[in-house]
Each structure stands twice: as structure tokens, then as C-alpha cells.
Amino acid sequence: MEERYQAxxxxxxxxxxxEAEQAFKVSEDxxxxxxxxxxxxxxxxxxxHMGHVRNYSIGDVVARYKRMRGFNxxxxxxxxxFGLPAENAAIERGVHPEAWTxxxxxxxxxxxxxxxxxxxxxxxxxxxEPEYYxxxxxxxxxxxxxxxxxxxxxxxxxxPSCETVLANEQVIDGRxxxxxxxxxxxxxxxxxxxxxxxAEELLQDLDKLAGWPxxxxxxxxxxxxxxxxAEIDFPLVxxxxxxxxxxxxxDTIFGATFVxxxxxxxxxxxxxxxxxxxxxxxxxxxxxxxxSQANRGAEEGEKEGVFxxxxxxxxFTEKNIPIYLANFVLMEYGTGAVMAVPAHDQRDFxxxxxxxxxxxxxxxxxDHKLTADNLxxxxxDDGVMxxxxxxxxxxxxxxxxxxxxxxxxxxxxxxxxxxxxxxxxVSRQRYWGTPIPIIYCDRCGTxxxxxxxxxxxxxxxxxxxxxxxSPLSESKFFSQVACxxxxxxxxxxxxxxxxxxDSSWYFLRFTSAHVATAPFDIEKARYWMAVDQYIGGVEHxxxxxxxxxxxxxxxxxxxxxxxxxxxxxxxxxxxxxxxxYRCSEHSWLFPSELVGSEKEGWRCxxxxxxxxxxxxxxxxxxxxxxxxxxxxxxxxxxxxxRLFTLFAAxxxxxxxxxxxxxEGAYRFLSRLWRFVFQHRPLWTNxxxxxxxxxxxxxxxxxxRTIHRTIKKVGDDIDGRFxxxxxxxxxxxxxxALSAAAQSDGQSNAAAAVIQEGTETIxxxxxxxxxxxxxxxxxxxxxxxxxxxxxxxxxxxxxxxxEKLLIxxxxxxxxxxxxxxxxxxxxxxxxxxxxxxxxxxxxxxGKNV
RNA sequence: GCCCGGAUGGUGGAAUUGGUAGACACACGGGACUUAAAAUCCCGAGGACCCGGAAGGGUCCGUGCCGGUUCGAGUCCGGCUCCGGGCACCA
Numbered sequence: 001m002e003e004r005y006q007a008x009x010x011x012x013x014x015x016x017x018x019e020a021e022q023a024f025k026v027s028e029d030x031x032x033x034x035x036x037x038x039x040x041x042x043x044x045x046x047x048x049h050m051g052h053v054r055n056y057s058i059g060d061v062v063a064r065y066k067r068m069r070g071f072n073x074x075x076x077x078x079x080x081x082f083g084l085p086a087e088n089a090a091i092e093r094g095v096h097p098e099a100w101t102x103x104x105x106x107x108x109x110x111x112x113x114x115x116x117x118x119x120x121x122x123x124x125x126x127x128x129e130p131e132y133y134x135x136x137x138x139x140x141x142x143x144x145x146x147x148x149x150x151x152x153x154x155x156x157x158x159x160p161s162c163e164t165v166l167a168n169e170q171v172i173d174g175r176x177x178x179x180x181x182x183x184x185x186x187x188x189x190x191x192x193x194x195x196x197x198x199a200e201e202l203l204q205d206l207d208k209l210a211g212w213p214x215x216x217x218x219x220x221x222x223x224x225x226x227x228x229x230a231e232i233d234f235p236l237v238x239x240x241x242x243x244x245x246x247x248x249x250x251d252t253i254f255g256a257t258f259v260x261x262x263x264x265x266x267x268x269x270x271x272x273x274x275x276x277x278x279x280x281x282x283x284x285x286x287x288x289x290x291x292s293q294a295n296r297g298a299e300e301g302e303k304e305g306v307f308x309x310x311x312x313x314x315x316f317t318e319k320n321i322p323i324y325l326a327n328f329v330l331m332e333y334g335t336g337a338v339m340a341v342p343a344h345d346q347r348d349f350x351x352x353x354x355x356x357x358x359x360x361x362x363x364x365x366x367d368h369k370l371t372a373d374n375l376x377x378x379x380x381d382d383g384v385m386x387x388x389x390x391x392x393x394x395x396x397x398x399x400x401x402x403x404x405x406x407x408x409x410x411x412x413x414x415x416x417x418x419x420x421x422x423x424x425x426v427s428r429q430r431y432w433g434t435p436i437p438i439i440y441c442d443r444c445g446t447x448x449x450x451x452x453x454x455x456x457x458x459x460x461x462x463x464x465x466x467x468x469x470s471p472l473s474e475s476k477f478f479s480q481v482a483c484x485x486x487x488x489x490x491x492x493x494x495x496x497x498x499x500x501x502d503s504s505w506y507f508l509r510f511t512s513a514h515v516a517t518a519p520f521d522i523e524k525a526r527y528w529m530a531v532d533q534y535i536g537g538v539e540h541x542x543x544x545x546x547x548x549x550x551x552x553x554x555x556x557x558x559x560x561x562x563x564x565x566x567x568x569x570x571x572x573x574x575x576x577x578x579x580x581y582r583c584s585e586h587s588w589l590f591p592s593e594l595v596g597s598e599k600e601g602w603r604c605x606x607x608x609x610x611x612x613x614x615x616x617x618x619x620x621x622x623x624x625x626x627x628x629x630x631x632x633x634x635x636x637x638x639x640x641x642r643l644f645t646l647f648a649a650x651x652x653x654x655x656x657x658x659x660x661x662x663e664g665a666y667r668f669l670s671r672l673w674r675f676v677f678q679h680r681p682l683w684t685n686x687x688x689x690x691x692x693x694x695x696x697x698x699x700x701x702x703x704r705t706i707h708r709t710i711k712k713v714g715d716d717i718d719g720r721f722x723x724x725x726x727x728x729x730x731x732x733x734x735x736a737l738s739a740a741a742q743s744d745g746q747s748n749a750a751a752a753v754i755q756e757g758t759e760t761i762x763x764x765x766x767x768x769x770x771x772x773x774x775x776x777x778x779x780x781x782x783x784x785x786x787x788x789x790x791x792x793x794x795x796x797x798x799x800x801x802e803k804l805l806i807x808x809x810x811x812x813x814x815x816x817x818x819x820x821x822x823x824x825x826x827x828x829x830x831x832x833x834x835x836x837x838x839x840x841x842x843x844x845g846k847n848v
Numbered sequence: 849g850c851c852c853g854g855a856u857g858g859u860g861g862a863a864u865u866g867g868u869a870g871a872c873a874c875a876c877g878g879g880a881c882u883u884a885a886a887a888u889c890c891c892g893a894g895g896a897c898c899c900g901g902a903a904g905g906g907u908c909c910g911u912g913c914c915g916g917u918u919c920g921a922g923u924c925c926g927g928c929u930c931c932g933g934g935c936a937c938c939a
Contacts, residue, residue, distance in 0.1 A: 218852055219934060227938075247939060260939085293937085301849095301937060326937095333938045340939085346849090347937060420938050541934080647873075648860060654932090656860065660874055667888095668873085674888090715864080725862065728872035735872090742890095 005673035007637025011771040015113060023787055024063075024118040026074050028527045035071035036528050037062045038507055040536030040544070041078045044104035044126075045085060048111045050576040050619055050645070050657070051537065053629045057642045058573055058651050058721070059535045060117045064767035065717050067118070068791040074528055076510040077112065077119040079105050081128035082499045087432045087471075090464040097432040097464075101128055111630060115638045116770050118787075123513040127502035128432070132509065134455030135519035136501055137437035139551075141448040142558055144438070148194045151446065154425065155264070155331075157292055158186035163468020165429050174294035184290045191436060191495070192423040195550045199224055199419040202549055211569030213652070216541040223542045225420030230404040231335065232413035234259055236271075237311040237320050243267070246334030246418055249344065250407070251399030254388040255362035256314050256339040258322045260305065260351070263288045264331035268308070271323055275309025281325060288327055296327045303328055303351045314339075315412045316389065316403070326351060334418055342378065343370075349378035362388050363396050424547065426498045431462055431471035433496030441483035441490035450484050456492070470494040503544055504551040507531050507566055522560060530563045535651075538572035545570070571721060574654035575618045576645075578625040583611050588624040616656055627657055639769035640666040646723040646768055669772055672734060672765075676758060676776055679741055683755040699753045702740050706757045709733040710794040713764045723768070730764050733757060763792050 018024065028034075039059035042052055063075035079101075086097035105126060112119070125132055143149035157166040161181040165188065170177045195202075203224045206217050229248035236242055243259055261268055263285045272281040284306040288296055297303075305326040313320050328347055329338055342352035342359040352359050361370050363383040370379055382396045391399055407413040427436065435456045437449040449456055459475035472478050472494035483490035505519065511528040512521035548566050555561040581589045583604035594602040594611060602611045619626045632641045644665040649655040695703070709729050716726035737757045740750060759780060766773040766786050777786040 215852055215934085222851065222935060225935095225938065229939085245939085249939075297937080303937085328937045328939095330938065338939045345939065347939075418938080420935095538933085650861085653854095653861090658860070658874065661860070664873055671888090720864075722862095722864085724860095725864095725872080728862075731872055 005670045005772070007639060007669075007772070008634075010775045011114070011116060011638055014771045014774050015116060017785070018116075018118070018787075019113075021785075022122075023785070024067075024075060024120050025122055026072060026120055028524060029072045030527075032070065032072035034074065034528055035066040035533075036074045036531045037066065037533045038076065038510070038531045038535070040534070040540065041080050041503070041506060042108065043080045043083055043085070044101055044108055046104045046107065048108055048115075048629050050627055050629060052112075053115065053641055054576055054645045054651075054655060055535060055537070055573055056112065056115060056117050057645050058571070058723070059533075060115075060642075060770075061646065061717065061723060061767040062533055062535075062721075063118050064770060064787070065791070067787070068766065068789065070790060074510070075119055076123040076513070077117070077121070078124055078506060078510065078513075079108075079126040079128075080499065080503050080506075081105065081126040082133075082433045082496075082502055084430070084432070087430060087464065090431075091466040094464070096460070098128065098460075101126075101432075114633055115629075115642070118770070123510050125506065125509060125513045127434075127499070127506065130455045130457055131514070131516070132506075133434040133502070135505075135509070136434040136497060137449070137454050137456060138451060139505070139519060139555070140437055140497070140501075141451065143193060143554065144448050146558070148197065148554055149191060149426075150194065151189055151191050153187055153189050154192075155185045156188050156190060156425065157183050158188075160184055162466075165427075171292070171294065174292060182295060183292045185292050186290070188427075190425050190427040191438075191493075191497075192425050193550070195424045195547075196419060196421055198550050198553050199226070199421050201553060202421075202546065205549070205565055208565060209568075209570070212567075213570065213572055216538070216545065216570060216572060219541045220546055223421065223546065227418045227420075229400075229416060229418070230407060230413055231416040232315065232339070232407050234312040234314060234321075234339065237313060243312050243323070243337045244335045244413070245337045245339045246416060247339055249341065249396075249400070250403035251385055251388075251391075251394075251396040252341040252344045252362055253314070253316045253339065253403055254385075254391070255341040255343050255360050256317075256321065257342060257352070257358045257360065258324055258340045259312055260324050260326040260329045260338045260340050260348075261308070262329040262331040262336040263325055263327070265325075265329075265336045268325055271308040271310035277307055277309030280306050281308055284325055293330065301328075303347060303354060305351060305355060307355075315407070315410070322357075324351075324355070332422060333420065343375065344378050344380055346378040346380065349375075360387060362386055424498075424500075424550075426501055427495040428498055429468070429470040430496050431458070431464070433499055434501065435472065436493040436495050436497055438493040439481055439483060439490050440493065441486060441488060443488055444483055444485040444490075447483060447485050447490070453484070470496075472496065500543060500547050504547040505555065507534075507548070508552075508555070508561060519560070522562070525560075526562045529561065530566055530568045533569045533571065534567040535571045535573060537575070541572065571651060573651045574649065576655050576657060577616045577618050578627065578657040579616050580623045580625045581611050583607065583609055588622065590624045593624075619657070625657075627659075632662065636662060636666045637771070639669060639772045643669065643727065643769050647727045648724070650724050651721050668731060668734075669769065672761065673772070673776070675734070675738065675741075676762075676779060679751075679754060679758070680780070682751045695749055695753065698740070698743075699749060702736060702753050702757065705733055705736050706753075706760050707794040710760060710764065710792050714791065714794075717767065726764075727768060730761055734761055737761070760792060762786070763789060 037059055039055050042048070059075070063073055067073045081101050086101045089095050089100045090097045109124075127133060127136075140149055157171050158164075159166055159176040159179065159181055161179045162176060165186075166176060166183060171183050174183055175181060176183055203221065203226055206212075206220055209217060227248045229246060230250045231244055231246050232250070232253070233242040233244050243261070245259065247253070268285060269281060272278045303326065305324045308323045308325060310323045311320040312323055324340075326338075329336065338348075340348040340351065340357075341362070342348040342357060343361045344363055349359065351357070359372060359375065361372060361375070361379070362385060363379060364370055364386045365379070365381075365383050385391050385394045385396060385399045388394075388399070391402060394402060404413075404415045408415065435458060437454060437456045439447045439449060441447055459472065459478040461477070462471045462475050464471070472492075479491045479494055481490055481492050482488065508520045508525050508529065512524040515521050545567070552561050552563060552566040556564060579591075581591060581594060581602065583589055583606070589604065589611060593605050595605050595608075603609060604611050617623055617625060629641060640662060644662045645655060647665060648658065648661050709732070712729045713726045716722040716729070737754055740757075741754055759777075762773050762776045762780065763786065766777075766789070770787070774786045777789070782789075
């Protein structure tokens with residue numbers, strides 16, 4: 001190798017070596033401590049982007065570091081390969097989703113390999129392969145048998161223009177994400193997973209996840225949304241039965257002056273039958289029933305309702321109160337019926353004002369300042385119960401308990417707990433997903449596909465039209481099937497599964513990626529699970545991470561998984577952003593398109609208008625602020641790309657892209673490279689034997705710096721993930737070595753310490769910039785691959801300070817600095833500190 | 849509206865437990881090398897002010913704003929402002 005740093009040749013060389021030697025292949029080894037580090041696997045969109053580079057660079061540092069620390073380290077990679085873009089490509093360009101996906105996987109795999117990521121590629125998997133998705137189907141059937149998968153009719157988001165169901169996350173402000181049509185509601189038969197069975201455990205076990213960011217824990221807690229309250233029956237007046245309501249504020253029940261129902265409530269129409277209100281109610285229901293919840297208020301939060309003509313009795317006040325339908329009541333939460341307490345609930349307050357319903361105060365502030373007249377908004381805080389019969393005078397907190405207990409005693413209702421979490425609808429009317437392995441027979445009903453007939457493969461005779469309905473039903477042979485139970489004519493389910501199913505257990509599959517007889521090998525999973533460190537974007541804080549936790553628990557209850565939680569530690573990395581440029585006339589512009597200069601101001605290439613440097617935003621094609629990792633690798637090499645993304649910001653923070661910063665990273669590697677080749681000739685006769693005796697004070701200090709750096713870099717990587725400060729410390733050490741080499745590069749003693757320092761830098765850099773570190777290690781005359789070198793340990797003896805700098809503060813302000821030998825007494829320091837003239841000048845009186 | 853984060857030089861960011869604020873890097877300025885440029889190397893730098901011929905030395909201010917605790921606060925407490933994110937009629 002020559003004296004110029006040539007990233008391309010070095011990187012190709014080491015990637016070849018790692019491949020040939022299967023350097024990162026692992027298997028179970030009971031003798032070694034295991035470590036499982038996993039980055040969220042990518043969707044094969046075509047090319048990797050900077051978010052991937054950042055995510056996988058972070059994971060690779062952890063993997064390589066843990067390996068050097070002696071852990072048996074599992075670091076796999078695969079493809080979340082089902083999903084909509086492949087189907088859209090098929091519709092728009094006539095490529096089969098399978099071909100499109102495989103091509104993308106192939107290309108992205110070469111890109112990842114060029115990053116030098118230390119994956120065990122033998123465990124590679126793609127969720128669109130029948131060998132993978134057959135186990136989605138198998139798990140579905142196990143869930144079905146346990147009642148965890150079930151079918152029910154439910155309202156779904158429906159785009160009338162695309163004629164398809166939309167997932168909640170595809171509805172933006174009540175409109176379709178693709179065509180911008182107003183989303184409606186449609187009732188469809190859908191398959192669900194009973195995730196709500198695990199609501200309480202999913203909530204409780206968040207406390208076990210000490211290694212997760214608080215932010216994510218909070219988001220999951222809110223998503224599960226546990227509410228404690230009571231269900232109480234309000235008997236109907238003039239007919240049998242009652243309305244069961246759910247409330248978290250039973251203490252306000254004496255203030256309930258009406259009841260509100262969702263338009264979907266089963267009794268909604270029935271109650272008005274035969275009353276003068278019937279027509280109005282029918283109109284109201286028709287107006288709202290197909291409108292998605294997000295679109296039900298004409299304006300933000302506008303309350304609307306209609307009287308049903310019917311009454312029910314508040315069991316506590318024994319008064320008859322009217323029943324209304326209201327546009328803001330949700331059928332899916334609670335019971336679809338709400339006791340309305342206008343004085344103490346803002347929605348009910350607005351509703352009562354609008355329809356002139358009474359607003360009695362039943363919770364008073366402690367200074368009794370609420371009156372019917374001065375109430376301008378609902379009083380929703382705690383207080384003292386008033387006008388509440390025998391409960392008057394109780395604090396509202398105590399009242400909640402007492403009222404609920406009283407209702408239970410009288411058999412009017414019971415204490416109840418509700419969650420916002422809904423069961424997980426997994427049916428998708430799509431082609432490119434896992435076929436749901438169910439057969440419908442007129443005689444036998446809903447029958448799962450027998451396990452020995454799995455996988456139910458995707459048919460390849462489906463036209464891709466983009467029209468509504470399930471594409472699988474267009475296949476000539478797919479749907480028609482003999483009933484597995486009776487042999488009679490039957491039809492297959494033609495919906496496919498939500499792709500989140502695929503990603504809910506792939507981390508288990510990685511422990512035995514190619515086992516053909518089970519979703520994963522139980523013993524291997526027992527060895528590797530849980531994932532010790534999971535790394536990915538915060539956008540998955542709820543859905544993917546919650547579904548994976550649910551799957552892990554459900555598979556545990558099927559005696560497959562042996563852990564309660566899949567991911568012991570979670571790191572959510574920030575996004576990669578860059579400045580944008582925008583012309584008022586011609587929208588977003590690439591920086592390279594701009595004309596003019598930084599000093600004179602940039603102008604638009606089309607209209608010549610001045611262009612302002614815009615906000616720093618997440619990299620996106622639309623905003624033209626992307627950097628293609630491939631260009632970066634071609635220009636500087638993978639090591640530079642890795643070094644910059646790791647150095648520019650701590651992993652959990654957003655990273656602002658800087659082209660100059662990349663240059664800086666490259667310069668550092670070049671400088672190190674040159675340094676090694678320049679000084680190596682001096683090291684042929686010396687060896688770093690760690691013997692410090694006879695070294696000058698300067699060299700002893702240099703050795704101290706070396707060992708301090710070893711300690712700091714280890715501490716920074718381990719658990720803290722402060723890669724930016726770890727790299728900064730390495731740079732500091734390098735600066736110190738450079739300075740030493742310049743002032744005293746000739747003596748044998750100095751050469752030995754500088755050699756020790758240089759080797760230390762190369763080893764410490766191995767997790768961050770593996771190619772150049774490996775190459776330099778070899779150039780330094782080492783036979784064994786740097787990947788196999790253990791992480792260096794620091795010497796306590798070398799760390800020991802001989803002299804200490806003592807900062808003397810007077811009233812918190814630095815007034816003097818004294819240097820003392822490390823082994824002196826307290827009095828010695830005090831005496832010297834008080835002898836310092838500067839300190840003295842600030843000490844008019846006594847010292848503390 | 850509710851719940852989480854965050855705010856430190858020209859910029860990205862350091863400061864791990866309340867103890868020298870601004871490590872490291874980028875950008876910038878100056879110098880060396882060069883016919884020249886690039887590359888490389890060296891030096892400088894928070895702000896205001898003071899002493900000195902100079903090298904240098906010193907004082908005060910300074911971590912979004914106001915207040916508090918403490919010998920001492922970027923760090924802890926109370927009250928705001930702004931920015932980012934999540935949830936959003938959940939009874």
C-alpha cells in the first residue's frame with residue numbers, strides 16, 4: 001500500500017476478506033456470553049438512504065465493539081419485503097411485485113455490503129418468501145385456534161375513489177394519503193388479533209423496560225390508555241332494558257342531566273321509533289354513519305346532536321333524563337353511551353349550551369366559588385361533591401370509589417376498566433402480502449387451512465389494475481378450493497395480512513432463519529433472545545414495537561418464545577436532516593441548481609428570484625435535500641460516511657448534514673494514514689512493552705492520555721452510545737501524538753510510546769471505521785485480523801496522576817489554580833491554596 | 849387542549865454525580881510551503897473593558913427569560929417564552 005489513503009481499494013479488500021472468511025458468522029456457544037444486536041430491517045424500496053446509513057452504522061459499532069469484548073454476537077439483516085410500493089410499481093409500470101422486490105433486495109444488499117456492515121448474511125431473510133410467510137400463516141392458525149384471531153364486522157376507513165380500505169396511518173386529516181379524497185366509513189368483515197387481551201400486561205411490563213427511552217414508554221402508555229371507572233345502567237323509561245354507560249367520573253353522576261349515544265349505537269334508531277323525533281333521528285344517523293370520526297365535526301370540535309324522543313332514569317337522582325345522539329360519541333370506546341355531565345365535562349358543557357339543557361354543579365371548588373351563572377367552561381378538576389344526596393361533602397376522589405361501590409351494591413352497575421387500545425385489524429385488500437390461511441365452507445363454516453398444506457402461496461395470475469377489492473379474488477384458481485373438512489366446494493379468504501404481522505416476530509426467526517419445520521428453533525431462540533439492543537427510528541415507537549411485544553407474549557403463551565419482552569434495550573435514532581432551498585415560484589431546489597454565490601445571495605435558475613436558505617428538514621426527495629449514500633461512498637468511502645454520521649451528533653438526536661463535516665471526517669482518516677506511514681520506520685527497533693520506568697514526564701503524561709482514552713472510549717460506547725465523544729477523544733489522542741512526534745520524534749523512548757498510542761488509536765477505531773483500521777493494523781505488522789483482536793484494557797498504573805491541578809474557588813469563582821503532587825495531604829493543599837496571592841487578595845475575611 | 853422532549857460561541861456539539869462552561873470538529877482569520885493554486889502544516893479566537901512599549905497580565909459579563917436554593921447552578925426547584933415531537937372529541 002502506498003502512502004496516500006485510498007478508501008476504495010482498502011474497502012473492497014476487506015469486504016472480500018470478511019466475505020471469504022465468513023467473519024461474522026455466529027452459532028450458539030454456551031461457553032460465551034451472547035449479545036444480540038438488531039437494527040430494524042428495511043423495506044426494500046430500491047436504494048439505501050442516509051437514515052439507513054445512520055441506523056446501520058450505529059448498530060455496527062455496537063456489534064463490532066461487543067465482538068471485540070468477547071461476546072458471541074448475533075447481528076443479522078433481512079428485508080421487510082411485503083408492502084404497498086411494490087404493488088404500486090406493478091400497477092404503474094407492469095412489473096410483478098415479486099420481481100421488483102427481488103431486484104431491489106439485490107441492489108440494496110450490495111449497497112449494505114459496501115458499507116462494511118458486519119452482518120451474518122447466512123441468516124438473511126425476506127418476509128415475501130414462502131419459507132417465511134408460511135409461518136405467518138402458521139402463527140395465524142395458532143392464534144385462530146386460541147381465539148386470538150377472529151373475524152368481525154367493523155367500520156373501516158374507506159377511500160371511495162381508490163375503492164380500498166385504508167390503514168389509520170394512511171388517513172391524513174380525514175383524507176386519503178394517495179388521492180386526497182375524503183375518507184368515509186364502511187362496514188366490512190375483517191380479521192382481528194385480540195391484542196386487547198394483553199392490554200394490561202403490555203402496560204404493566206413497560207415498567208420492566210428500563211433500557212427504553214421514556215418518550216417511547218410514555219407513547220405506549222398513552223396508546224394503551226387505561227381508564228379506571230364504572231359501568232352503570234340507566235333504565236329506559238316506558239320500556240324494558242337500559243342504557244349501560246361507562247364513566248371515569250362516577251363522582252359527578254348527580255350532575256348527569258342527559259345521556260349521549262353514538263350514531264352506531266344499536267338502540268339509536270329503535271329508541272325514536274314511534275316518536276315525533278323519528279325522522280330527525282334517521283336523518284342524523286344517515287348524515288354521520290358513513291363519515292369517518294375525523295370528519296364528523298364540520299369545524300374543529302363542533303358538537304352536534306339530536307333528541308331521540310326517549311328518556312332514561314338516572315338511578316342516583318331518580319330523575320328522567322333525555323337521550324340524545326351526538327356526533328362526538330365513539331361506538332368503539334366504552335359502551336357507545338355516555339352519561340352527560342355538562343358542568344364537569346367540556347364536551348357535555350358545549351352540547352348543553354347549544355341545546356339548552358340544564359347544567360347543575362355537583363363538584364365545588366374548595367372555596368365554593370362556582371355558580372350556575374359564572375360557569376363559562378366545565379370545571380373538570382377535583383373538588384367537593386355537592387347536591388349529591390348522601391354523598392354530598394365527600395372529596396371527588398373518594399366519591400369515585402363510593403359511588404361505584406354503591407352502584408355495585410345496588411346491582412346498578414360495577415367498577416370497570418377500559419383501554420383505548422383496540423384489537424388489531426389485520427385484513428388488507430391487497431395482493432403483496434401474506435394470504436390469510438382460512439377457507440370458508442357453507443357446511444363447515446370458517447376452517448383454517450391444514451398445517452401440512454402451508455404455505456398458501458400467492459397466485460401469479462392476478463392482474464394489477466389498482467381497482468378496488470381484493471386482488472386475490474381476481475385469480476382464476478386461487479379462491480376455488482375443496483373444504484379441508486368435508487371435501488365440498490369452498491372458497492379461500494382473499495384478503496392478505498397487514499405487513500406489520502411480518503415484522504412482529506422476524507427477530508425470533510433470525511435465531512434460526514432457515515429452519516423448515518417451525519417458525520423458529522425454540523432452543524436457539526432461548527439462547528439468543530431477548531434482543532439485547534434494538535435500534536431504529538422513533539416513528540415505530542407505537543405500532544411495530546407494540547405489535548412485537550404482543551406477538552412475543554402471545555408466542556410465549558403458545559410455549560414457543562421463552563421471554564416476556566422481545567427488546568431489552570431500545571435506541572431510537574434521530575432523523576437525518578439538511579438545509580432546504582426554496583424559490584417562491586419554483587418550489588424546492590437542489591443546492592447544485594442554484595445560481596449566484598453564498599456572498600451575493602443565491603438565485604433561482606429559472607426565474608432569477610433570490611432564494612432563501614430554508615429550514616433544516618428531514619431529508620426527502622420532494623424537498624430536494626437528499627444526499628445519496630452511494631455518491632458519498634464513491635467519493636470518500638464507507639469509513640468516512642460512517643465516521644461522519646457517528647461523529648456529527650449523538651445517535652438519539654437529529655443529525656444535520658454538513659458536506660464540510662464529511663470533508664473533515666475524511667481529512668482525519670487521511671491524516672492518520674499519513675501519520676502511520678511517516679512514523680512507522682522509527683518503530684522497527686522498539687516495542688511498546690508498557691514499561692514506563694525511565695520515561696520523561698512528558699512521555700509519562702502521553703501514556704496517561706493513551707490509557708485515559710481507552711477508558712473513555714469504552715465507557716462512551718458501552719451503554720451510553722456517545723459515539724461522538726468517543727471519536728472526539730480518539731482525535732484528541734491523535735493530536736497529542738502528533739504534537740509529541742513533532743517535539744520528540746527521534747528518541748527510542750518516544751517512538752515506543754507513540755507506537756503504543758498509534759496502535760491504540762487503530763484498535764479503538766475498529767468499530768467505527770473498520771476497513772481503514774484493519775488495513776492500518778496490518779500495515780503495523782500484525783498477523784491476526786483486527787476484528788479478532790480483543791478490546792484493549794487500560795492500565796490503572798498508567799492512569800495514575802502524579803500531579804493534580806487543584807482549582808481554588810472563592811465564593812464559587814475560580815480565583816487560583818495550584819499544581820500539587822498526587823500524594824499530598826488535605827492540609828498541604830489548603831496551606832498552598834491559602835498561600836496563593838490571587839486567592840489571598842479575594843479573601844478579606846475568613847475561609848470556609 | 850393534554851403528554852413528552854429541547855434551547856449552550858458564527859455552526860454541529862462537549863461538560864457522565866451541583867465544582868475550571870465552550871472538549872472535538874466545521875466555518876472563519878492570520879502565517880508557512882508554492883511561480884501560483886489545490887493539498888498539507890502551524891498559529892488565533894465567547895463578549896466587553898482595563899494595565900502594559902511589547903510579550904503578557906487582569907477585571908467584569910456570559911448556557912432562552914424572570915425568580916429561588918447553595919460557598920458554588922448549563923446542571924436542582926418555582927414561574928414563563930419559543931421550537932420540535934406524540935396523542936387528539938377515549939366520557
